[in-house]
Amino acid sequence: MGVEADKLRSLVDGFNGKSVVVLGDLMLDHFVYTEPRKLSREAPVVVADYSSESYRPGGAANLAVILKRMGARVSLVGAVGIDEDADKLLGELKSSGVDISGVVTTGRKTCVKRRIYVGKRQYLRIDIEDRTPLEGPIADRVLAMFSQSLEGADLALMSDHDKGTLTPSLIYQAVELARTAGKCVVSRPKVEHVFDYTHTDSLVTTVREASEAVGVKILNDSSIRNLGFNMLTRIECGSVYLYDQNTSYLFEQSSVTYVPPLAKFPYHEVIGVRDVVTAAYGLAYVTSRNPLYASLISRAAESLYVEATNGARAQISEAHLRESISRFFEDGYSYRTVKVR
Template structure:
């Protein structure tokens, strides 16, 4: 389905009036760029001469950053450790204009950091610093208190589960109850290795691999056209019953996205990516754009189209990238 640029512009123009709360696993993404100059005499590994270092908000923090880049107001809720990485992350979030009063310092954990070493546009190695721990009751209480103070003014809530311990059933139950009471949009980016009961959210957005894992169906390779992919169709129907969302949006990499709704045929939007440099954070962009578009009055298919264009733009950039309204509108004008 082609959206007219006028319709896209109308939806995008409402982004600035939306306010969204992101709750989930906060991370810091660190990128070390360099060039390979030789093989190490100590071991058969390349030596990377560092030319540049960059840091960005990652995980749920990247969802917040994406939303802010697209023009809406954002508050984030999550935990960090008592360390220098936490300070760096909060400074980056503040610089982007994201509300951080819900960032809770937990001295018993450490801030999650993912460090990627990149040479000639190729990721050579990733180093993860993390400490998985179930969410402590006192931290959950602080998070919910912060959430209660903000939910009335918000238009939508995104729960972003990276499986690092912050998103638990207790937290989900309490957040979902408040969202339901306030009749707000609830979007979920689930983690199949942290199976939780979702309370009939507005939308759940797994990728293809996650969707198969969550459905219990053995993974099968993609089929073209997507509408003929019977395994994917079965997975979609299972998850609609399992999670009871209003919509299920499955991201399909180079095949775009598949939108499932009850009693409606699968809606497929092909990828809009022109070039793929880095898929880091593309799923974060997808759920951000989809939720924000819904909040601004888009239909589910229109929201899927906007999310697909937004994701196509960020994979054409290096690092944990974001896009904005101008780029999205230009993408529609160029690619339909």
């Protein structure tokens, strides 16, 4: 079927002013840039000269910033340590306009992903993190902050990076709180927790991670369908959107929609693409209550982001999304929906 670009653009216009609560694992991304000079005599490694460095919100914090740039009002709920990295992260979030009143402090270290670049290539990543699950009073405080932030919100987005914030117990309680409050709930789980996100409105994940979670090897179209409907039935959610750089798949109760790529890009190394997909999908979903429109708009955001020279620096706004929709959907793009039940 064809796509009405005007309809998609009008939905993006509706992003402005939507209120979103993001609950998940907060991280700080640290980028260190160097230039190669010679090979070391000490070990088979490159000796590089330091050029510069930068800090950016990562994980659920990055998702919150992207949502803000797309026009939403964003409240962030999660946990950080009491350290300089937390100060840097919270400073970046505050300057981006994200409400950080729901962020609680813990005795453990703030999660940091340090990426070392030599020239234009990422050479090494060092993860500094404590993945111990949040429990007891700290988990209770996070849940209390989430409950408070739901007031006036349109959407609850749960961003799981398996860093300890979203435990099975907290996930269950958070979903129940949001549903009781009548909020739309969209989840982006990690493999270990996929089946904890029951009764959400929609779930977004990659084809690869879905395959790992369910234990279904992707061999052909039949295995893809088995995977998607298995998840839909077991999670008891309204829809499941599985994406990758090739065809993406939207599973609803009686149909599967095949959503082709908008452009061909080698994006396996692009940092933050999952957050862009989740942000666009969640905002489009709560604006339209239509998972198909959400999948198409997220595909546009994904292609626009990956097309950038360096995904870690790309900034996707409402205006960028409208331009992307005009470019990708005005020229005969089509998707295919198959009724199966």
